[in-house]
Amino acid sequence: MTGVLEKHLPIIDGNGDYTISILEKLSGDKEEKEPDKKGLTVCIDAGHGGKDNGSDYKNRYEKDDTLALALAVQSYLQEKDVNVIMTRSDDTFLKLSERCDIANEAEADYYVSLHRNTGEGYGVETWVYSGANEETMGLAGNIQQGLAGVGVQRDRDVKKGTQKSSSKDYYVNSHSHMPSCIVEMGFMNNAKDNQLFDDNKEAYAAAIGDAIIATYKTYHGDGTGGNTEADTSIGDTTTGDTDTDGTSGSTEDSTATEDTKNVGEVITNQQIANVEALDGTCQNWGQGVNFDEENRPIGAVSYQEKYGDYQANFIGADEKKIYLTFDEGYEYGCTPQILDTLKEKGVKATFFVTEPYAKAQPELVQRMIDEGHEIGNHSVTHPSEGLPSQSLEQQKNEVMENHQYIKDNFGYDMHLFRFPAGKFSDRSLAVVNNCNYKSVFWSFAYKDYDVNNQPGESEALQKLKDRMHPGAIYLLHAESATNTAILGRFIDAAQAAGYEVVAFQ
Incomplete structure (x- = not known):
């Protein structure tokens, strides 16, 4: 994540009170669904991806670190016969709404979103919903404790809400229908945190996996024995388009709509050869005063047809x-x-x-x-x-x-x-x-x-x-x-x- 966390993950107003119920939603409270007891299913979310690099430091990108760790967690959990849903398993862009939809549609028991921090600080921290219930706090606490046991520079603890407000929430924590948390795996601009991440990736993955299983056993009994056919990534079907919805939408949120951090877009055009040979006569664009039956300026329609191959847009x-x-x-x-x-x-x-x-x-x-x-x-x-x-x-x-x-x-x-x-x-x-x-x-x-x-x-x-x-x-x-x-x-x-x-x- 870049800067402070809330610049990366959209936030919405959250209520301080939280009551867990089956498919219950109370005036903005997080909606959670009771698990169906068919074995543990967990959604592992590798933060960022595709056009969204996340934080970067000296050619190191957050999206790569989160994917590497997510794949390691997936592998570890599958060895324990746990159903694993991945939001992405390659360098794919997903809006936050799409990530939550994947977890919700799979009726996952837990949603764990992996990120890395940047800014003034060091160490590992975990973020939960402002009105987190006991199981959510147990999940986050077990993960945080497990990571600290492997070795971190600083245990920054479990935190509710966002950096700016304990009554506001990051998008994925408020829109997932199950206990969820965002795990910040050290600061990318801190050399020691990077060294620990690289040296302990597999151990960190095991600690996260063990914490997930332990939490499920505490609240639901044995978490193994599920159908591992769900280990494929659902996120690969996305095109990566935003809906500045997005909203992306994001933008993915309603202030930065539903997207992760708004980082713009990189496009690659077909290159035009022999530019010097093209007509250099200056034209002064104006839409004109003549319109077609749909009230569209005829000049704009004509120029769109004429210059569209130059990636020019007049209408x-x-x-x-x-x-x-x-x-x-x-x-x-x-x-x-x-x-x-x-x-x-x-x-x-x-x-x-x-x-x-x-x-x-x-x-x-x-x-x-x-x-x-x-x-x-x-x-x-x-x-x-x-x-x-x-x-x-x-x-x-x-x-x-x-x-x-x-x-x-x-x-x-x-x-x-x-x-x-x-x-x-x-x-x-x-x-x-x-x-x-x-x-x-x-x-x-x-x-x-x-x-x-x-x-x-x-x-x-x-x-x-x-x-x-x-x-x-x-x-x-x-x-x-x-x-x-x-x-x-x-x-x-x-x-x-x-x-x-x-x-x-």
């Missing part, structure tokens, strides 16, 4: 979605309120940031990431004459220097690019494509960027409503006080008209 698919995007070059105090509104409405958006903006407003950029929004690349210098006015090397630098700054300072991989001023050429589209980016233009924009000459709220809201169309990509400038004021009303109107308002994916 989305012909479905009732509105892609909400904001350009961020300067901060006039509106972005916090925009983020508040998006959070209130449960909507994700894409924010295209310049490098100077990210340097000047790191807290806002971090908030965008933490709350599950998509961060897009809006260049380094935002050249007023557009990228086509620059050399090929300069154009590449406009993309990649900002990319690297965001990666280095926020741990986030951008893959969406918005051309400054909408000025592009065939050649510049190819440059961006070859940087492994998708270009995102727009199918709706209006004059909202002049902070000293803002349109009236009623007029602006009506424009936004009148131009709704399937696959619409809305460009709004975040410095606009008018946009800030009407955003919630527009989202309500769009949803009432049957549109889903989402970040561009």
Whole structure:
């Protein structure tokens, strides 16, 4: 995990009181299901995976360590004739909701999620639900005691809730229907913890396995003798897509929706050869004033067909979605309120940031990431004459220097690019494509960027409503006080008209 734990695992409000019951759910309390006494079934969750590396330190990735340990635990438990469900058995990305679904659908008796820590500290700790019952505390305590018996730098004990609040919970602890815990196997940026992890991996796996079996025997009798056919990974069927739902969704959560830590996405485009030979004539994009029978700008539809092979997006698919995007070059105090509104409405958006903006407003950029929004690349210098006015090397630098700054300072991989001023050429589209980016233009924009000459709220809201169309990509400038004021009303109107308002994916 990166930083403190709650930056990695989404949290939801939890209640302090907890009552265990069969398939009972009391106003937000964790729902648990009574085991069916057919033998012990445990779900082992290797944290992170795929595009989500988790914490990293000197080319060491959390996702690799958690998978190695999870496989060792699986092997040990199977030797004891325990049913083992794996959320993943290879380098696969899963949303937190998918991980919980795997455990819940398998009706596992226990859910154990393996992670590693990072930050100021050392040693091993285990996290449980804020209202953990006796069996959950027994499971976590047995695991913690077993690991300490093998040898750890520091026994950091069993903890309830999250780092910030004992009344809030990490997603997997609140959405799994069985006793669960998150085991933090030392700090990745601590050399001694890493050495202990490497030297004692098999012993740690055995300690975790023994703790699981011992807990089950205490509360349910003999935990062996089950059907070991359940040892295959269910998680391999996922595509790794997020639903910035996700929510991923995640994003996987409702603030960073249902995903693990929002780390962006790395894509690989088919490279375009002989870029220099392409047309370098600058074009000024605008959606135009002519529309088809679905209210889609004819120019956007035409350009999508013409430039789609460059991974350029002028309009989305012909479905009732509105892609909400904001350009961020300067901060006039509106972005916090925009983020508040998006959070209130449960909507994700894409924010295209310049490098100077990210340097000047790191807290806002971090908030965008933490709350599950998509961060897009809006260049380094935002050249007023557009990228086509620059050399090929300069154009590449406009993309990649900002990319690297965001990666280095926020741990986030951008893959969406918005051309400054909408000025592009065939050649510049190819440059961006070859940087492994998708270009995102727009199918709706209006004059909202002049902070000293803002349109009236009623007029602006009506424009936004009148131009709704399937696959619409809305460009709004975040410095606009008018946009800030009407955003919630527009989202309500769009949803009432049957549109889903989402970040561009």
